[in-house]
Amino acid sequence: MKFLEDFFNKTRPHFQKGGKFERWYPAFEALETFAFTPPLTTRDGVHVRDAVDLKRTMFTVIIAMIPTLLFGMWNVGYQHYKAYGMEMSHWDYFVFGFWKVIPIVAVSYAAGLAVEFLFSVLRGHSVSEGYLVSGLLIPLTMPVTVPLWMVALGAVFCTLIGKEIFGGTGMNFMNPALLARAFLFFAFPAYMSGEIWTDLSPEAGRTLVDGYSGATNLVTFDENFRNLPSPADMFWGFEQGSIGETSVAACLIGALILVGTGVGSWRIMLSCVLGALFTGYLFNLLAPADMPNHAMHTPAYYHLLMGSFAFGTVYMATDPVSAAHTEKGKWFYGFFIGVLTVTLRVFNPAYPEAVMLSILLMNVFAPVIDHLVVEQHIKSRLKKSKLSRA
């Protein structure tokens, strides 16, 4: 890689102070540090540093998302051919989905990174790695039929309103990718809900099978939870939905990677699950006995399998910036996400995508939770000191 190193060394003077492209230094720096870990050494303070940095952390999150991405590609093809009643090989399913999903991912990264670089140059701060994750999260939360201009718009919104107006990665208070999805959901409902979950590009000489329905399991759930697909199908993800959300199994692999590497908070994931189960069981107890089909009768564990609960819990709720920052706070934060999700699902059929809204709402409340935890911490410190004085 000598030639690449030489290339950076040769071009660097143009970007440094006094160089022709001085203003573009953040962009140059981002590319250089992407290719080479910088030769920076410690100055004051510790002389050695842990090998992990934000690039590695974000890269790990991307690795954790790959199972959902690969399964999503397969499922796009599977749902497509299923709609036409065609039996194909797994490879065909995957290839079909691959060519449908890749453009969405590419557009998301291109649009988002363009804004990120532009902002870095304008504001003179270095390009942060946050978008590496957001750029993949956005496509995974989209239906496969989403127009590419909407993906681009979402990516721009995510970077601009989700992050940069607050000062960049680490300063935002809501999950940028989720914010972008919520924006698209409310701004363009026609493209984000209804019969849009399966790619129905025509197949020569075929028509849609009889009784085809383009609804996700959440719509089914609103009508009558007893018509839901089998728990096994919901777990493995052979159903319609956003590209990355359908398979709970793929999300579990991701969760293992995140928790194992220490990048994602197991407290948040666990407390989300506990919150959902608790509320689910509570509703089971309170459910009206004379209405056997009422949504409150839904078995609690169904909530873990339906919709995007697993995806949101594993990849969205655990975003360390917008989640609660205190370890105690994380328990409350996650628990309330679970509670809110199930409550919204059961009582407010207008917004079946309850996970998204619950996480965003708890993002807003996370600082309050942290504030209470810190105040309680200070009080306990004070109490301890009074005790020891007495």
Added chain:
Amino acid sequence: MNKTIHIRRGYDIRLIGEAEKVVEQAPFSDLFAVKPPDFPAITPKLLVQPGDEVLAGQALFYDKDRPNLRFPSPVSGEVTEIVRGEKRRILEVRILPDREVRYATFPKADPAGLDRAAILELLLDSGCWQYLRQRPFSIIADPVDVPKAIFVSGFDSAPLAPDWGFALAEERENLQVGLRALRVLAQDNLHVGIRDRGEGLTEADLGDAVPPTHIHRFRGPHPAGNVGIQIHHIDPIQPGEKVWTINIQDVVIIGRLFREGRFRADRVLAFTGACVSRPRYLRVWTGQHMSDIVNGQLNSDHCRIIQGNVLTGKTSSQNDFVSFYTNQITVIPEGDKPEFLGWLLPGFHKLSLSRTYFSWLWPKRKYNLDTNTHGEQRAFVMTGEYERVLPMNILPTYLLKAILARDIERMEQLGIYELAEEDVALCEFVCTSKIPVQRILAEGLEYIRKEG
């Protein structure tokens, strides 16, 4: 006997270059220096000028604000030069030493037979006072205060740190006499922390100098050996209180003062690190030239010489002099080389507390860490990292944010007085965003000291 205190949060950084258990005498230097910047928060005023003859134990300068704090020469000889920096700040007082060291004499005495005032006076006269540190702020103790207690840690848990049980084996009597003097000074409130097993001082080393109720056993990873952590678990500092701390080797030097009637400041230090050809213990003189210690002893040209350990030490060089508080010299490779796609590789040989690199598969491996930062500074992103390595009832991230906001009340509420830089060094080590945690804490403490 007190119950063993388990420190559960923390981390032992395993490095190669541990000192072999032999003590060798370092060659005597032909140039010595005392460096005022080594002493925290003082304004030095000179008592000597070039050409003056001084004895070992004779004061070279004093603190402008507290004139009874005097800083002694470790050797006898002729003052040759006062090295000054910007704004005429005194950086070094250089001394050409005599071949045979001549000592200023002080009265010999058994500290158990002296009252507090007499011990105080002897420590101030001999210049040994500067070894005593005050918490909060980790500055030199004020002789007018009566501290709530004095705390001493009997073991060092930092990477490659010296094993005091071994290094001070020949100084047991000096150690015990020094501890007795401290006990009088602390009005019996002297606490010593030892490891419940393994390296460090043992109860036998302490003898009857410290009552068993004041010996505390600790178990667990670094920073269990930090005196700040021990104070937190024994008797935390409350607002308004002051406690004193002192390094165990400096207790020995105080012990020598009482037994020999002179300020004899030779010390045993661990000469460690991956760049040292033969890591071992060395007996050196305070103030001696570093070149006599490191020249010909290193296996690489491109390395960093540190006085202290890799977490809290100060960058030094072969043109530097041994500081008053140095117990360890670590030499590690410089890491100023770019690495192609370094953040993408599996990283079997990269140490990380997160498991984002595959090195966690070999938990017993020792590492040859260099000074590379492994990434650039970023805003706070990851949470819960600091808490894993700070075994105290403190929320470090919120404290740092309070410091950055210069909110004194908040800093106090969040427990800044319990911390010194060394206690948060591991937080800085693990930080994904490469935030200078120790520097921020130091700024916060200094801000409170000046404004509060």
